[in-house]
Amino acid sequence: MHAFQLFARRLANAVGVFVASGLIVSVALALAPDTGQDAPTISLFLKYSRQFLTFDFAGSPALEVLAQSAKLTFYLVSAALFLTSLIGVSLGLAGGLARPGSAVTWVSRFIEAVTAAPVLIVALIMVLVATSLFEIMPEFSLVREGALQERMIAFLLPVLALTFGDGLLADIIRSSEICARQVREREFIRALRAKGIPTGMHYVRNLLPTISALIANKITLLFSATVVVEYVFNWKGLGYAVLFALQQSKDYELVLLVTMLMVFVVLATSLIVTLISDLSDPRVRASWKKV
Amino acid sequence: MATYSESKRTGTGTGRSRRRAGRLRTAYGACVVAMLVLASILASRSSDALEDPSQSLHPPHSRFLQSFLYDPLGECTFQPLFRFGGDDNRGEYALSISSRPGLTAVVGREYIYRPTVIAGSSRKDTPDLAVADAPAGFELSESALQFTWTPLETGRFCVTISADAGSSRVYQTFEMFVSDKPHWFGTDRAGRDLLWALAAGARWALLPGLIMALLAVGLGTLIGGLGGYYGGAINDLFEFVTSVTESIPGLLLLFMVAVLSNFNVYLTIAALGFLWLPRTARAVRARVIQLKSHDFVEACRELGQSDFDILWREIVWSNERNQLLSQFFQALSFAIVIEVTISYLGLGVKLPEISWGVILKEGRDAAIAANVYWIVAVTSVAVLVAVHGLNSLGRGLSELLGRETR
Numbered sequence: 001m002h003a004f005q006l007f008a009r010r011l012a013n014a015v016g017v018f019v020a021s022g023l024i025v026s027v028a029l030a031l032a033p034d035t036g037q038d039a040p041t042i043s044l045f046l047k048y049s050r051q052f053l054t055f056d057f058a059g060s061p062a063l064e065v066l067a068q069s070a071k072l073t074f075y076l077v078s079a080a081l082f083l084t085s086l087i088g089v090s091l092g093l094a095g096g097l098a099r100p101g102s103a104v105t106w107v108s109r110f111i112e113a114v115t116a117a118p119v120l121i122v123a124l125i126m127v128l129v130a131t132s133l134f135e136i137m138p139e140f141s142l143v144r145e146g147a148l149q150e151r152m153i154a155f156l157l158p159v160l161a162l163t164f165g166d167g168l169l170a171d172i173i174r175s176s177e178i179c180a181r182q183v184r185e186r187e188f189i190r191a192l193r194a195k196g197i198p199t200g201m202h203y204v205r206n207l208l209p210t211i212s213a214l215i216a217n218k219i220t221l222l223f224s225a226t227v228v229v230e231y232v233f234n235w236k237g238l239g240y241a242v243l244f245a246l247q248q249s250k251d252y253e254l255v256l257l258v259t260m261l262m263v264f265v266v267l268a269t270s271l272i273v274t275l276i277s278d279l280s281d282p283r284v285r286a287s288w289k290k291v
Numbered sequence: 292m293a294t295y296s297e298s299k300r301t302g303t304g305t306g307r308s309r310r311r312a313g314r315l316r317t318a319y320g321a322c323v324v325a326m327l328v329l330a331s332i333l334a335s336r337s338s339d340a341l342e343d344p345s346q347s348l349h350p351p352h353s354r355f356l357q358s359f360l361y362d363p364l365g366e367c368t369f370q371p372l373f374r375f376g377g378d379d380n381r382g383e384y385a386l387s388i389s390s391r392p393g394l395t396a397v398v399g400r401e402y403i404y405r406p407t408v409i410a411g412s413s414r415k416d417t418p419d420l421a422v423a424d425a426p427a428g429f430e431l432s433e434s435a436l437q438f439t440w441t442p443l444e445t446g447r448f449c450v451t452i453s454a455d456a457g458s459s460r461v462y463q464t465f466e467m468f469v470s471d472k473p474h475w476f477g478t479d480r481a482g483r484d485l486l487w488a489l490a491a492g493a494r495w496a497l498l499p500g501l502i503m504a505l506l507a508v509g510l511g512t513l514i515g516g517l518g519g520y521y522g523g524a525i526n527d528l529f530e531f532v533t534s535v536t537e538s539i540p541g542l543l544l545l546f547m548v549a550v551l552s553n554f555n556v557y558l559t560i561a562a563l564g565f566l567w568l569p570r571t572a573r574a575v576r577a578r579v580i581q582l583k584s585h586d587f588v589e590a591c592r593e594l595g596q597s598d599f600d601i602l603w604r605e606i607v608w609s610n611e612r613n614q615l616l617s618q619f620f621q622a623l624s625f626a627i628v629i630e631v632t633i634s635y636l637g638l639g640v641k642l643p644e645i646s647w648g649v650i651l652k653e654g655r656d657a658a659i660a661a662n663v664y665w666i667v668a669v670t671s672v673a674v675l676v677a678v679h680g681l682n683s684l685g686r687g688l689s690e691l692l693g694r695e696t697r
Binding site for chain 2: 013016017018020021024025028029031117118120121124125127128131132137139220221223224227228231232242243246247255258259262263266267270
């Protein structure tokens with residue numbers, strides 16, 4: 001019963017945070033000068049939050065317009081997350097299992113140092129790579145009609161910028177390295193190894209909650225970075241839409257909508273991650289079964 | 292023995308080696324900060340007009356930076372190298388000019404270009420050099436091995452030289468940029484000297500960040516200290532507010548502040564302080580909670596010290612000041628990154644004011660439109676050095692002042 005109560009309390013907290021953040025944003029936008037239309041943003045917020053919380057998105061044209069850019073952002077973020085966790089976990093595992101001072105740990109240290117650079121700088125360096133090395137326009141919308149190779153490069157460069165910027169990769173490498181080292185040092189792992197029983201599952205079980213909690217903590221940073229990367233590469237996603245709305249069209253309804261969408265994703269991720277980490281703990285699983 | 296080698300590997304080190312590392316980091320960071328301050332003072336005192344359209348997009352005067360240039364032709368018409376009469380069947384090397392010319396010159400100073408010609412096994416071992424098309428004064432020197440030129444006016448000039456080996460001839464065409472003072476890092480599209488623009492942008496990198504770091508670390512220490520010492524409702528409220536602000540992407544919040552404050556950079560960066568504040572507050576609170584049950588706190592209380600003294604002087608000032616210093620410089624470097632980012636996105640500093648973000652924005656457009664790499668490259672290096680220098684300064688100072696190394 002205990003785990004269930006805990007989850008219910010977290011859910012209630014998430015709903016509270018969602019409502020409060022939406023209120024902050026809508027009050028800010030209501031105060032903003034030169035609003036294009038006299039739309040009451042607070043009532044808009046109430047309408048949207050009802051739709052978000054009931055998953056009922058019918059009858060709002062702004063959402064349908066937004067779906068296209070949300071799809072593009074989803075491609076970008078999911079590809080970057082996949083690449084980050086792949087590189088980070090494999091390097092971290094290799095570094096944690098290798099002897100200290102070996103070549104793998106040096107590679108990890110190097111990548112950690114490189115990926116601490118701000119995402120804007122990494123993205124701009126990718127633009128230089130695109131224009132000088134591959135001689136293409138690094139704008140996905142422009143090369144959509146081009147050759148497959150060009151499209152691949154134009155897709156990969158923003159993803160790489162998002163992967164290597166702002167230090168998320170460094171965090172994943174570091175924490176999976178520490179986690180792998182801790183697991184390796186445990187008594188029962190040594191016993192299993194001595195008996196010749198494979199221990200891979202134990203690494204997965206210990207890494208999964210750590211890494212997913214890290215990603216859930218950092219996903220707001222990833223969204224911030226996405227705005228920058230989309231602007232640099234003219235990637236017509238959510239971040240680009242927000243910047244366009246703030247600077248040119250003064251369409252604050254869209255800003256409110258995008259912010260709430262991002263907050264929703266952040267909170268949902270955080271809830272899912274707590275579920276994962278709960279379920280990967282045998283004690284908590286047992287208490288769920290009792291419910 | 293094992294402990295010693297382990298500590299060496301993990302970098303915790305002995306007190307002495309940490310002190311040495313701390314001194315190095317502090318010196319490096321102090322140099323970077325001094326450079327930034329000096330640059331912004333120099334740039335603000337000078338009344339030079341930065342813009343000069345006739346000097347648009349000059350490549351860097353530094354030959355090292357020019358060596359990364361992949362298209363020295365500029366706007367000159369391209370003349371493909373050709374040769375006539377050569378016999379490929381005998382395994383001759385093609386006649387070619389392998390050297391890259393310097394592309395910039397300064398009015399009144401002599402310019403020298405000594406081409407390297409690969410002649411292969413042509414009949415003549417030393418090919419004849421000649422000027423095919425060049426501005427007045429660009430001529431072959433008496434030794435017939437190099438070209439000399441003392442430009443008298445600024446502008447862009449097309450130069451074509453040729454090498455003739457009897458049976459074949461090749462041409463090399465390039466664009467020469469002449470300015471009245473050397474632009475070591477090149478210029479941008481409006482003709483601003485990049486070095487000067489970087490110096491002018493240093494002010495925007497430092498000043499708003501200073502305000503933000505003071506605000507974040509000061510308020511964060513206050514909230515964290517009170518929350519840790521007294522606990523209770525102030526903690527819960529602070530935690531809820533923090534979880535709300537942390538679930539909204541920080542840049543989006545800053546965008547809204549920028550719009551609300553009518554794109555006032557100081558206000559926007561000050562708002563960034565509130566996003567940084569929880570980090571300091573949590574660190575201070577954890578430390579205060581850890582220390583407040585120690586014996587020395589009890590001893591101070593017995594001696595009749597007030598709560599104020601115990602909290603701020605005995606706990607925070609004596610134990611936490613090196614961490615706070617390190618946090619301050621980290622916040623400063625974070626503020627630089629955010630200032631550059633929001634100026635790049637067009638929500639911070641705007642032209643005619645110059646900040647590093649504005650330069651990067653121009654550089655990105657120039658890189659795509661005209662294959663100009665130096666603006667982005669040089670400015671990126673400046674941002675990275677500033678950020679790294681400030682972080683190093685914070686880390687070095689906290690290592691020097693830390694309890695365990697003193």
